[in-house]
Amino acid sequence: KSKVIAVVNQKGGVGKTTTAINLSAALALEGIQTLLIDIDPQANSTGGLGFRRDPELEASRPTVYDLMLGEKSAVEAIIQTEVAYLSLIPGTRNMIGANIELVGVEGRETRLREALAPIRADYPFILLDCPPALDLLTLNALVAADTLLVPMQAEYFALEGISELISTLERVAGSFNPGLSVEGVLLTMFDDRTNLSQAVRDNLKGYFEDKLFKTTIPRNIRLAEAPSHGKPVLLYDPKSRGAEAYRDLALELMARNGYK
Amino acid sequence: KSKVIAVVNQKGGVGKTTTAINLSAALALEGIQTLLIDIDPQANSTGGLGFRRDPELEASRPTVYDLMLGEKSAVEAIIQTEVAYLSLIPGTRNMIGANIELVGVEGRETRLREALAPIRADYPFILLDCPPALDLLTLNALVAADTLLVPMQAEYFALEGISELISTLERVAGSFNPGLSVEGVLLTMFDDRTNLSQAVRDNLKGYFEDKLFKTTIPRNIRLAEAPSHGKPVLLYDPKSRGAEAYRDLALELMARNGYK
Numbered sequence A, B: 001k002s003k004v005i006a007v008v009n010q011k012g013g014v015g016k017t018t019t020a021i022n023l024s025a026a027l028a029l030e031g032i033q034t035l036l037i038d039i040d041p042q043a044n045s046t047g048g049l050g051f052r053r054d055p056e057l058e059a060s061r062p063t064v065y066d067l068m069l070g071e072k073s074a075v076e077a078i079i080q081t082e083v084a085y086l087s088l089i090p091g092t093r094n095m096i097g098a099n100i101e102l103v104g105v106e107g108r109e110t111r112l113r114e115a116l117a118p119i120r121a122d123y124p125f126i127l128l129d130c131p132p133a134l135d136l137l138t139l140n141a142l143v144a145a146d147t148l149l150v151p152m153q154a155e156y157f158a159l160e161g162i163s164e165l166i167s168t169l170e171r172v173a174g175s176f177n178p179g180l181s182v183e184g185v186l187l188t189m190f191d192d193r194t195n196l197s198q199a200v201r202d203n204l205k206g207y208f209e210d211k212l213f214k215t216t217i218p219r220n221i222r223l224a225e226a227p228s229h230g231k232p233v234l235l236y237d238p239k240s241r242g243a244e245a246y247r248d249l250a251l252e253l254m255a256r257n258g259y260k
């Protein structure tokens, strides 16, 4: 049993990377082999797990871009993180060119899915951290994924973007990936004391119903500090509200998928 | 005298749209003719100023995409907002296709600059709200712009993205727009009580020196509420800390450019 989950939302700064890093770490700390793949040219999941930007190192280390260009296999690109059971395929800023370089290439949408096929069975969960765009990189992630996990801030602009996300999901399911569905929608940086948050949450509940995770992630400074130490919050400050919330999320995801 | 300023940062959710809407409104309320152009396919500047998504209306209203495809002139696309002296060229979700459709087109980088040339002289300030990417849309904005205004959150991932932004700026200045420079770097959602914010601010000061605006924008819920009412915060809640901060920013920008 193996599931590929794309952490996706074209709205920027909603907590995609924070969720990808900390949910995958929480799953790994429950003893589940987990692979995180950094599809964003910002490579924040890579930096947030301690693999600092280093031009020389980057030149020698295969990245997800090498997979998409067919120059390296997934097995060659996988690296072990500081967390047992958590592996990473790093991203690179060079992927900024992917949208232009891959446009004319045969099978440009299915490159990632093909590259992951040989290793899928080794990981019960594979998470894909996507860029804030509905571009060719995100399209590759949606074609490779079984489900989408959509982090959302409970703010006005989040509501404006829902219809695009859903229509992109339907288009991808229609032409490339018929089984693609929503794993869940996750409220991030959530402060249930404000009227705005409550109004947006009620709106999302109406839209997504039981797809809305019961777990919400509160705004917690330890989540913003952890990446500067190159660690998931569960290693940086395991007793923080941020760590507790991502542990709860992992347990909820596991329960939805028949683990434990 | 006319200045085109691109509000840009590939990092998502740092306050580009919030700055584009509220700074342009604050300049307009000082009696300066200001034009805001929404280059982001999310079209949040358009929605945040009250022009709700409406497929029928969108089909009949020219957008910045029509300008880039050469099908409409800037004069035809300009609409008046609720704020005197503030005009808008709306964005559209259809621009998501721009990165693919414009790739093979002649002069794809200079489309926006050419479209704005006839109207530049009518507006002392023209602000461009950019998507969270260094793609062809942002490239068009950088080629059309005189300067960049870079909103930044004082958090770890913001530091990771600086070097890309600067190297992109240098590349654009080298090949398309020799005069392009940094207008300023703006700290947004800034809370000077946390160690992280102070550490990142000191880091940015060392990097940008006097380009760092003295004005910082505090985290203020009224800024997040205002777009759901379709108004800039200066109309929604003129006495809020968010409104005061953007008014201060407008005065600082004006002083730097010889106004008043």
Ligand SMILES: Nc1ncnc2c1ncn2[C@@H]1O[C@H](COP(=O)(O)OP(=O)(O)OP(=O)(O)O)[C@@H](O)[C@H]1O
Residues within 6 Å of the ligand: A011, A012, A013, A014, A015, A016, A017, A018, A019, A040, A042, A044, A130, A131, A132, A188, A189, A190, A217, A218, A219, A220, A221, A223, A224, A225, A242, B010, B011, B012, B013, B132, B153, B155, B156, B157, B158
């Ligand atoms: N629950 C939280 N509490 C406090 N800070 C948070 C929380 N979640 C994320 N952050 C911080 O907010 C900022 C945005 O989060 P993050 O970078 O994970 O979003 P993203 O969706 O991946 O952004 P992008 O669209 O640029 O990829 C980061 O500086 C992060 O550290």
Ligand SMILES: Nc1ncnc2c1ncn2[C@@H]1O[C@H](COP(=O)(O)OP(=O)(O)OP(=O)(O)O)[C@@H](O)[C@H]1O
Residues within 6 Å of the ligand: A010, A011, A012, A013, A132, A153, A155, A156, A157, A158, B011, B012, B013, B014, B015, B016, B017, B018, B019, B040, B042, B044, B130, B131, B132, B188, B189, B190, B217, B218, B219, B220, B221, B223, B224, B225, B227, B242
């Ligand atoms: N100073 C502030 N205080 C409180 N909330 C803010 C502030 N600035 C922005 N916000 C809120 O934070 C969220 C992100 O801001 P905004 O959408 O302006 O960023 P952006 O950089 O334009 O995002 P994108 O990368 O998606 O274009 C929005 O919901 C906005 O309302």
Ligand SMILES: [Mg+2]
Residues within 6 Å of the ligand: A016, A017, A018, A040, A044, A130, A131
């Ligand atoms: Mg991210």
Ligand SMILES: [Mg+2]
Residues within 6 Å of the ligand: B016, B017, B018, B040, B044, B130, B131
């Ligand atoms: Mg924006």
